[in-house]
Every structure is written in C-alpha cells, then in structure tokens.
Amino acid sequence: MDRTLGGSTKLRTLGRTGVLVSELCLGTMTFHWKADEATSHRMLDRFFDAGGNFVDTANVYSEGKSEEILGRWLVGRDRADVALATKARFRTGDGPNRVGLSRKHLLRAVQDSLRRLQTDHIDLLQVHAWDPLTPLEETFGTLHRLVEDGAVRYIGVSNYRAWQFERALQLCRARGWNEPVSLQPQYSLHARATEFELVPMCVAERIAILPWSPLAGGFLSGKYVQGVRSPPPGTRIAEAQDVEFYARRFENARSARIIAALDDVARATGRTHAQVALNWLLGRPGVTAPILGVRSLEQLEENLGGSGWALTADQDAALTRASELDVTYPYDLRAEEQQTSDRKLP
Numbered sequence: 391m392d393r394t395l396g397g398s399t400k401l402r403t404l405g406r407t408g409v410l411v412s413e414l415c416l417g418t419m420t421f422h423w424k425a426d427e428a429t430s431h432r433m434l435d436r437f438f439d440a441g442g443n444f445v446d447t448a449n450v451y452s453e454g455k456s457e458e459i460l461g462r463w464l465v466g467r468d469r470a471d472v473a474l475a476t477k478a479r480f481r482t483g484d485g486p487n488r489v490g491l492s493r494k495h496l497l498r499a500v501q502d503s504l505r506r507l508q509t510d511h512i513d514l515l516q517v518h519a520w521d522p523l524t525p526l527e528e529t530f531g532t533l534h535r536l537v538e539d540g541a542v543r544y545i546g547v548s549n550y551r552a553w554q555f556e557r558a559l560q561l562c563r564a565r566g567w568n569e570p571v572s573l574q575p576q577y578s579l580h581a582r583a584t585e586f587e588l589v590p591m592c593v594a595e596r597i598a599i600l601p602w603s604p605l606a607g608g609f610l611s612g613k614y615v616q617g618v619r620s621p622p623p624g625t626r627i628a629e630a631q632d633v634e635f636y637a638r639r640f641e642n643a644r645s646a647r648i649i650a651a652l653d654d655v656a657r658a659t660g661r662t663h664a665q666v667a668l669n670w671l672l673g674r675p676g677v678t679a680p681i682l683g684v685r686s687l688e689q690l691e692e693n694l695g696g697s698g699w700a701l702t703a704d705q706d707a708a709l710t711r712a713s714e715l716d717v718t719y720p721y722d723l724r725a726e727e728q729q730t731s732d733r734k735l736p
C-alpha cells in the first residue's frame with residue numbers, strides 16, 4: 391500500500407505490516423568502508439531531512455563499525471522516527487559458534503548489535519543468508535521470541551531462495567510464530583533472476599522486497615564508459631582486489647544493451663542513469679524500498695532523485711526489454727501460461 395505523507399516523501403507499508411517506511415532505504419555498507427564518520431552522519435542527516443526514515447545495516451559491515459557509526463548518530467534521536475534494519479548470520483569472529491543462525495549465535499549477535507547501535511530495539515532483524523546446519527525451528531523460534539521480548543519489532547530474511555522462504559513462512563504459520571515480513575534480495579536492471587521465483591512469491595505473500603545493490607555496485611550509474619577493466623579512479627571497481635570478477639559480470643552484450651537503454655532514457659527524461667535505474671526498480675511489482683549505497687553526499691543527492699517521478703510506459707518497457715535474461719525451463723513457460731484462456735473466469 392502507498393501513502394504520501396506531506397511533501398513529496400512517499401511512504402509504503404513494510405509488506406503486510408502496518409509500519410510505514412520511506413520508499414528509498416539508506417544502506418550503510420559504505421560507512422567506514424568508503425565514507426568516514428562525519429560524511430556518514432551528514433548523509434544520514436540529509437536522508438532524514440529529505441523525508442527518509444528507513445536505514446539498513448548489518449552486524450558484519452566493517453566488522454561492526456557501520457553499526458557503531460549509526461549508533462552514535464542515533465544518540466538523542468527519537469527512535470519512533472527511525473525504522474532501523476540490521477542483519478545477523480555471518481562470521482563475527484574466530485570459533486565455531488561465532489557464525490550461523492543457532493540460538494546461541496543469534497542471541498549474541500542481537501545483543502552486540504543493540505550495544506553498537508545504542509538502542510533497545512531493532513525494527514527489522516534480517517537473517518543475512520540461509521544456514522544449512524541450524525534447524526529452521528531453532529532459528530525462527532528464536533526470532534519469534536526476540537519479537538515477543540521486545541528486542542525486535544519485525545523479522546525479515548536476505549538472500550534466501552523462494553523454497554527456503556516459503557518453508558520458513560509455513561513453519562511460522564503452523565506454530566503461530568511471528569512471520570518474516572520482508573526479503574532483501576539482490577535486484578536491479580542487471581540482476582533480474584530475482585523475478586523468476588522470488589518476486590512472484592513476495593507478491594503472492596505480500597512480502598516487502600528490499601533490493602540490495604540497486605545500481606549493481608555503481609555499474610548502472612553509467613560511469614564505466616571505458617569498460618570495467620579501466621574503471622574511473624576512486625570507484626568501487628577501481629578499488630576492488632578482483633577486477634576480473636566485475637569484468638565477467640559486466641563486460642558482455644546484455645550489459646552493453648542495458649547501458650545503451652539507460653543512455654536513451656536518461657537523455658529523454660533529463661535524469662541521470664542512476665535515477666533512471668532506481669526509478670525502474672521502484673516501479674517493479676512487490677518492491678517496497680531499494681537500498682541506496684552511496685559514498686558521498688553528492689551521490690546521495692543524485693539518488694534521492696530516483697523517486698518522486700515516473701518513467702513513461704514506453705521508457706519502462708524499453709529498459710525491461712534491454713535487460714531481459716535468457717530464460718530456460720520452467721521459466722520460459724511464463725509467457726505461454728499468461729496466454730492460456732481456459733483458466734480465466736468467464
């Protein structure tokens with residue numbers, strides 16, 4: 391459900407919950423990693439001034455320093471005005487039990503996050519990824535009790551496959567536990583395999599989709615005009631250890647088609663590539679709030695302009711066509727299924 395509260399700030403319900411979050415979420419993975427504390431705090435100030443209220447972090451970003459920077463910013467602010475999301479699952483130190491979704495590690499991770507964030511509750515606690523070792527009953531039973539005890543308001547997951555999410559959902563329903571209300575998947579004009587299973591599941595279950603890397607790590611900003619093997623200095627790809635990883639991902643005909651379509655639409659709309667890519671994502675079914683990743687105030691300012699306007703249907707279709715993935719069975723049945731007339735109500 392969409393609601394506009396004052397100014398141009400658009401708020402959306404977080405999936406089937408009653409809590410309202412801004413349709414852009416501010417990611418904090420760049421805090422400490424790419425942006426110092428003063429810059430990170432200025433970005434938070436600007437984001438909230440612009441009407442944003444939704445911030446995403448994780449206990450492992452810069453080994454907890456992202457949460458600490460955010461925590462120092464939260465001091466003296468009314469938590470009622472901040473929708474604070476974090477994650478737990480990945481390794482937090484040496485030793486066999488400093489990783490995973492066991493009750494032992496989850497409870498310790500939440501305790502540590504609350505301390506770093508200097509708060510008494512997390513609005514959205516997300517499981518960062520699947521844990522093949524811990525029974526789902528243990529993980530979701532623990533998450534349920536965290537909500538009951540008040541340390542957490544809502545639970546979500548990240549990087550699950552659709553069958554894993556659906557299994558967790560059905561388990562929670564059968565036990566009367568608090569259900570996961572959001573999914574944080576990689577999703578962008580570049581990463582569209584998310585649409586095969588995850589998006590239809592989220593739409594059917596009214597799960598909020600919170601896309602991570604909405605600009606494919608900056609590739610969709612259009613700044614890699616020489617290709618990613620010759621990245622502009624000072625960019626994430628120029629600073630990466632493994633530039634070949636990005637080359638494998640981005641130096642291909644489909645990526646070139648996506649950038650060409652972004653070139654066209656950016657020219658026609660007078661918007662930047664990043665704004666067009668974000669706007670396309672905001673228009674996808676089930677998407678609640680793409681999570682912005684920025685290293686500077688300038689990038690934040692630009693990316694805030696990804697919302698508050700709409701592509702025309704033709705522009706949207708051109709971007710969708712240019713970024714189409716090759717599909718194989720069973721996903722190639724989608725178009726055929728849509729044409730079946732014998733299961734339509736007369």
Ligand SMILES: NC(=O)c1ccc[n+]([C@@H]2O[C@H](COP(=O)([O-])OP(=O)(O)OC[C@H]3O[C@@H](n4cnc5c(N)ncnc54)[C@H](OP(=O)(O)O)[C@@H]3O)[C@@H](O)[C@H]2O)c1
Pocket residue numbers: 416417418419420424446447518548549574601602603604605606607608609611613624625626627664681682683684685688689690692693
């Ligand atoms: N759940 C997960 O597993 C997971 C994984 C990854 C991220 N996340 C979440 O998603 C958030 C966003 O991810 P992301 O940082 O990968 O997002 P992204 O938007 O795909 O990439 C962000 C990077 O793109 C570049 N950029 C952004 N705006 C730009 C602009 N206007 N012009 C030019 N370059 C621009 C910047 O890098 P440079 O300037 O350095 O080139 C920036 O750091 C994270 O903060 C985190 O909260 C979650």
